[in-house]
Amino acid sequence: MDELELLKKDWNKGTNAFKNYSDSDIYPMLHKKSSSIVKTLFYISVAELVFWLLISYVPYAFSDKMRARLDESYENPLFVALTVFGFLIIGLFVYLLYKSHKSISSTDNAKKLMESILRTRKVIKYYVLYNLVMIFISIPLSLYFEFNQNTDFHDQVAAFDATQMTVLVVVTILVTAIFLGIIWLFYKLLYGILLKRLNRNYNELKKLEV
Template identity: 65%
Template sequence: MDELELLKKDWDKGTTEFKSYSDNDIYPMLHKKSSSIVKTLFYISIAELAFWLLAGIIPYFISTTFKEKLDTSYENPLFLGINILSYLVIVLFAYLLYRSYKSISSTDSAKNLMEKILKTRKVIKYYVIFNLSLIFLSIPLSIYFEYQENPEFHQQIVDASTSQMLVLYAVAVIIAAVFLVLIWLFYKLIYGVLLKRLNRNYDELKKLEV
């Protein structure tokens, strides 16, 4: 149990000693915890960027088939643009979190700290929404790229009946839904836990402002 929780328990007991220094003790702890959480979020974003870079680089050098397919895909401006955009968004996300962490000053008032927590929450929210939207779009785009670049698959689509096309659409939707759920659970586990702690700090700061 951390110091803040112990102080809150003392608060509930209604001791006179706690009431005389409660705000001065609680605020520095909230400040320190908030700064630490944002710093951890920044490190996680860097780790995520490194993971996706390695996930793309390692197979490229160890698999000839993957290398050939990726080189062919990069000839398509849309595919290349989406990949560049996704990496740029991760870099931007890491930068915004780093800026949020560095902006938290020991001289911040409770109101200023609350505003910075709100900004951090918005950054994470938009980042998750962007990634989920990108994954949702990536499935039909992948099928489109395969249709354009793979002659065998192209012919299969041309020769497919209406029922076969419906099955293909259903499979694409199911795969997209599964990926969306898995990625959502990943962000819920990694970012959601820390975000929940940040929200608790925000609620405690609101009490101090009252």
């Protein structure tokens, strides 16, 4: 438990055993804690970028079959554009979190610290939303690419009757919903705890500003 949390615990007990702390004493604690949280968020984002780079590279480097499939996919401009766009978004996310960390680390003003916390929360919110939207789009697109590149799959789907096509659509919707739920829970766990702590710091700073 950090120093600020220990102070809160003692205040809640109503004890006078500890000296009174002024705003100038509390602010450095909030500042240090907020900087540490955003720094952790930045490291997580870098790890995520490395993870997706490895996911993209390993199959291409070590599987001839996957390399052939990917080479065929990269002939499609839409696939290339989505891949590049995805990595640009992650790179932008990493940059914005790094910028937030530097901003929080260098500020000595409570109002500016609050603004930096708000920006960080927005960055995380939009990034998670972006990933959910991309999951929603990517599964139907994957089926589209598979339909156009895999002759066996194309012939099989082309031969479907109305009932089988309905089943395919329903299964696609269910798989998309499951993936959306998994990704949402993943980000809720990964970023939710840290954002909750960051929100607490923001609320404490608001009290100092009153």
